[in-house]
Structures are given as structure tokens and as C-alpha cells.
Amino acid sequence: MKAKRVLKLNADGSDDRLTEICRTAAQFFYEKGFDATSVSDIADAMKLTKAGLYYYIEGKQELLFEIMNRGMDALEQEVIAPAEMAADAEAKLEAIIHNHAKQIAAGNHAVTIISDEVTALTAAQRKKITARRRAYFDFVRATLDELKKEGKLHDVDTTVAAFSIVGMILWVSRWYQPGGSLTPDDVSQEISKIAFNALLSPTGIKN
């Protein structure tokens, strides 16, 4: 087994070159799929030689793992953190749905990619990503359980409901066309509306 190489940082400790590589690779993985993307595709797009690219990354699998972790970081910073600041469970749900849908519609491919199958990862990497995804799902379901306790939820199974909401949001990456008649904000607002109607009983919906 190869030792995991530390990803290279700039002299000042930043990693904007690696960030750029991750963004480029995520775009390829999103458009062509992980298997069909070669290290050369990524190197060419970055105007690097393959050797130059390998200075930053250990390999394609390690890069996918790095991208998925960055996607989870974005989900934690842009979705979970604002939701945790929300005043009540209803505002928390609103923050989750709105911000997650917006990340997807705005084209953050790292966030899209975390929902892909993780068969391309090593068993140890898979375990880490699965645990992070699970924590996110548990956060969504706990929010629904809280709303149920407050009597604000329709009579729905919170597990099925949480998966349904997440599925609806993730699917945005497959149909949304940037530059069309709907902005990322429009999409996240429509999705929020649909999800709120789906889950909250009329008395639970704020006017």
C-alpha cells in the first residue's frame, strides 16, 4: 500500500493551485464521469504536464476523495452552519433546503459529486465520506423530528421525508440549465416552496 502523500501547499500555506485542480477535475468528473476522465484530461485543462500535476496530487482516486471532502466542507459551512444559527426548527429547515439547492444550482460540482456512488474510493476513504454524508442526513432528519414534536409536520415518516427532500435537491444538478430562464435563486426558492408544502402542515407554515 502506498503511503498517502500530503497535498502540497503554496509557500504561504495557501492551496489555491490545488483548489483550481479540484475545481477542474470536479467539472470533468461531473460531465464525463470519474472512470471516463483521465489524469491527462485534467493536466491538459490545467496546462500542466502529467508530472506537474502529480506534484500536487497522488492520483485520480486521491483527487476524488479530496473533492468529496471539499464538497462536504462546503455543505457544512454553507448549509449546516447557517442552519444551526437559525432561531427555530422551521427556519433551520428553510436554511438547509435553500442553501443546499443554491449550492447545486450555482454549479458547485464538489457538492454535486458527494452524492455520487463512492465505489471508486478505497474502503477507508469510502468509510470517511459515508460517515460525513450520514451526519448530514441525520441533521436533516433531526430537524424534521423536531418539527414533528412541535406538531408542525404533516403526518409523514421523517426518514422517507428527509431522503425525499435531499433527493429532490440533488436532482437539480441533473436538470438545471444555468443561463436559462431560472436563476439559481429562483430554483432554490421554488424547491423550498415545494419542500415546505410537502412537509409542513398548513398551520405550521409561516405567512
Place this chain on the structure above:
Amino acid sequence: MKAKRVLKLNADGSDDRLTEICRTAAQFFYEKGFDATSVSDIADAMKLTKAGLYYYIEGKQELLFEIMNRGMDALEQEVIAPAEMAADAEAKLEAIIHNHAKQIAAGNHAVTIISDEVTALTAAQRKKITARRRAYFDFVRATLDELKKEGKLHDVDTTVAAFSIVGMILWVSRWYQPGGSLTPDDVSQEISKIAFNALLSPTGIKN
């Protein structure tokens, strides 16, 4: 370009051997992904030699195309046809959601696979599958437009709503565990309830 070979039928015109091959291959594509599945995997599982398997199929790509077409056939027979028999738009929507979710939860992997990316197909195959998928989506959206005209729909964008409902249903294949506490019927009933709440205004929901 190779000529497309006609898929072999039994002496009586049936094709149960090919059906079995499609079912086996769909299971592999679903679990391991198309790229990671080899023709040998499928041949071994069918207790056939590779040459024996090639008697029935032209190759892995042709097999994927065949499976996707069978998935679309199932969608037309099990989802669209009963919906078209429904008395009104509301019953039509109910038939679509319930039957589609049930196909997925019951483990019809051919139906699951049609929602995968079609990058593995040839351009001509891709065009055919995309057109069939599009026709299904248009049918769902037209049903929502009908409900909107009847004043039964919440104030939602019917395009976003149709994609959201389809996304919610397709996601079932990624989280549902057969043999757990929820039966395929339970799942499709919960999904129907969530989708109906999401879309139909309270006055539009039958008691």
C-alpha cells in the same frame, strides 16, 4: 461501424434467456457501475462462457441500451398506461407517483438505470433514450399543468415541480433497503403522500 445484430430469440419467439441476461447485467451495473462491470462478470453470473454470452448480445454497450429500453418499456406499461386510464388529472398523478416509486422500491434495476447518465451509449442510442425519457417527463409535467388549470395545484412552477417529484422518486433506489421495516408499498405510499402535499393545494386533496 459494426452492424447492429438482432438480439436472439428462442425457437418459440420468446426471449427469456436474454431477459435473464438483462436482469443480471442490470444488477451489476446498478451495484458496481457500468464501467467497473466486465462482460466476464455477467457471463460468470449467467454460468456462460464469454462466447456463449456473445451469442445473445453484441457487447456491453448494446446490452446497456437494451436494458434502458426495457426500463422505458416498463415505465410505459406500469406507470404511463395505468395513468392514462385514470379518471382525472389527480388520479393520473397518483398513478404516476405510486407506480413509479413502487417499480424502483421493488428493485426493477432497469427502471433505475434509465436515470443514469447516458455517456456510455453511442450518440444514436443516447438520442433515442433521451427522447423516451423526455416523453415521460413531458407526460408528468402535462399532468401538473392540467391540475394547475383546474386550480388544484399550489402556486409552483410546473417544470421545477415535475423534476422535483421525479428526483424524489428516483432517489429511492439510492436509500431504500429491501427487507427493512418499510415494504415497497409503504415507500410508494409515503412518497405519494409527500408529493401530494407538495403539489396539491389543500382544497385539491381528496378526503
